[in-house]
Amino acid sequence: MSLIVQKFGGTSVADTEKIRAAARKAIRAQKAGHRVVMVVSAMGKNTDTLLDLASQISDEPPAREMDMLLSTGEQVSVALVAMAIHSMGSKAVSLTGGQIGLKTDNSFSKARIQSIDTGRIERLLDAGNIVVAAGFQGIDDDLNITTLGRGGSDTTAVALAAVLGADACEINTDVDGVYTTDPRLLAEARRVDVISYDEMLELASLGAGVMHSRSIEFAKKFEVPIHVRSSFSDQDGTMIVAQPESETAPVSGAALTRDEARVTVLGVPDVPGMSQKIFSAIAAQKVAVDMVVQNVGTSGKADVSFTVAGGELKKTLAALEGILDSLGADGVTHDDQVSKVSVVGLGMAHQKAVAASMFRALAEANVNIHMITTSEIKISCLVPRDQANEALRAVHEAFSLDQRPSDAKTWNEIKASNAKEADVADVVARLQNDALEALTLTDISIVPAQARVTLDGVPDQVGVAADMFEQIGEAGIFVDMIVQGYDGEDGSTSVSFTVEQADLDAAQKVAREICGKHSMRDVRGASGITKLSVSGIGLRSHTQVGTVLFEQLASAGINVEMIATSELQVNVVIQSDQAGDAATRLKQAFAEALH
CATH class of the missing domain: 3.40.1160.10 (Acetylglutamate kinase-like)
Structure with missing residues (x-):
């Protein structure tokens, strides 16, 4: 039965x-x-x-x-x-x-x-x-x-x-399923029949209140199908399972995190161990850091920016004040009038120009972008809070999220494909070795033969990011990580992105054209870098992951050039000749969590 x-x-x-x-x-x-x-x-x-x-x-x-x-x-x-x-x-x-x-x-x-x-x-x-x-x-x-x-x-x-x-x-609740965005903010939000664990994890971390991320972590870990439906009817709702609704749609949902605060530590010495000092101090105050951006430094110094919940800003600034002198940093700035708009989708990992489409949508809505960070299945932009709703509407429309994809799976198709005999013995066996909520890492991997391009002096103006990445996309260059850092006192920012090493010359050529078009200050490129990724379930709720990662890199004298985080991954860019040592150290440090 x-x-x-x-x-x-x-x-x-x-x-x-x-x-x-x-x-x-x-x-x-x-x-x-x-x-x-x-x-x-x-x-x-x-x-x-x-x-x-x-x-x-x-x-x-x-x-x-x-x-x-x-x-x-x-x-x-x-x-x-x-x-x-x-x-x-x-x-x-x-x-x-x-x-x-x-x-x-x-x-x-x-x-x-x-x-x-x-x-x-x-x-x-x-x-x-x-x-x-x-x-x-x-x-x-x-x-x-x-x-x-x-x-x-x-x-x-x-x-x-x-x-x-x-x-x-x-999960019987007061809504009838999971929507492409919050239907209280956008009337055109569409209920989806199916969404993947990974997509739901990202959306839950971004404030989609229908499900909490810890419960999705459980479901993914033990392959539990979740059916989100209304308490007040017997209508089918949304199935949360391993596969997405569509194999071709690049984006499955959009989210708005309204109450964000941006913190930037200015002029941090660009040497090993600085990230570890910063984020250890914040973790000690039980503050969850979200959108982390460390861009490539100049003159031996770099700026480290990140976001926290608005209510955690005071504790965060107090934690940084206590370590500022030991860091040798130039100072700390913050902005508590920003919001984060994000798009999520398994499909974007294999499609070009998703980021450019998002940036263009924001530009056409006259929304300026203060920070950018990307992962394999999420792109987040920090925008002025008074433009937050317009930003959400723009990206929702840009990816036609109000329309059902032509290859979308039905609820019954998913239900049938997930009908299987539960292997209770397997679950029990796993529990004998693991606490139910123990951190579970699925991989510690390196992506070698990468290159990095940085544009300095990027004007803090609407539409610049869209122009940049549309032109890069038109050149047939696949971009992986993108980070845009702090708005400097001169009204400019710096933007870095990674490409395959074989594409570095072509990417720099396009970057120089963009630099001239928008009167930017400089273009810098570097080869011989590697992306190091820690992937797993529970990275957000187990805040020690980032701390351990940075501690291990610092103890080995490995400098972090770029950082980008998500619910499912922590990504850093380091020199290729140090990648093997870094991966070995992390596998040893996380041996109990690796599965």
Whole structure:
């Protein structure tokens, strides 16, 4: 008999009528022949009410007691849902996180799942019960109640689906699926039938609130199909699986991260170890760094720019103030009035001119670009916050995201191709060697025979980036990494990009033409460089990845020339004669995480 995990968020159980509706949906699934596990969040604004109560008691309540308090929200919900199922003539048992055997570490408010003992759930299912499990919570080795942090109920649901070998994990929510962008911002946003784990991970990290990135990491790691659908209808929604909706469309979604802040450390000595010092200091403050750009230095110094959430700016600046003298940097600047617009798609890894199309769309909307960073499946641009909505609309239209691709797979096609017997034994075996949320790296690789071109004195004007990369594309040159750094005091920026070494002469020729056309200051080129990539699941949630990478490179005296990051990769450019040593060191440092 197949097994389904159904997760219901707070809006889906916000009142008694919605609780009854959730109960009816679970009963219908059971009557259709499935064994059913429900994962339930706290009712509506219940968590906010509990937080308010805590603030009235104490300005700084202990983290352990906060977890004890907040966990009660889900316990109320699961009991009421079980009561509703009983009232409709079916059997149900409600369980707390501890009762379902969900063990975590002891990091209160942001605990990580270490293991799940499924014995009790299996026995209750075998007895004909619908199991109603509390999301968001577990227990540590000392039986303290812990909570999993933001998106914790999603994480609970997908983790249970993994260890139970579920056929699917249904995320029932107040929207009917995943959209090409936030439909609250763009009415023309289209619901997609299918999206890949990798694309969803990137979109989740960019603020697509329908799913939290930790839950997608679980799903990708254990190949759990996720079905995002509406709590209030039985219509099919969006399947999140390994493959994309379209094999030919370069972009599957666009996202806007409104509340960003840009920080730039100016005049950092261009020697090994500087990146490690900067990002270690920030990581120590538990600040997640996003859009990292280190451009190629001049006169022995480089500028390092990155973005953080607007609310983390104050902590970030304080961390940098403490190390500025030891860095020997010239200073720190910041801008808290910027937003990030991004496009994501597996197809862009194999298609030219995707970046140029995005830059042209922004230029035609008269939106200036402050920073650029790219990865294999994501391009992000930092733009003025007062132009953020126009930027999102422009890129959404440029890639025709409101239209279904001609080769798009249907929900039923994906469902059929993912129908397989769950290898529960394999999951259990993997759990014996790994904590559920342990960092999983899929590869540490080098791309040799690369070259780099840098344009200095790029005018900070609308349309310049579009002109540059359209002309490079017309020359038939495939560009890999692109970074655009800080807006200098003279109103100019620097832009670097990597190409295959065989294309360096042609790329420099085009760059010199662009330099003359836009009155830029200089063109610099270099061969003999290599892109070093660390790829895996959980790079964002395991913030130590970047720290370890930079520590290893610094200890080996290896200088980092360029940096670009994403949800799935950390990419750095280094000298080719140091690439083998760098890769060996990283493989040793991350040996336990490599799979």
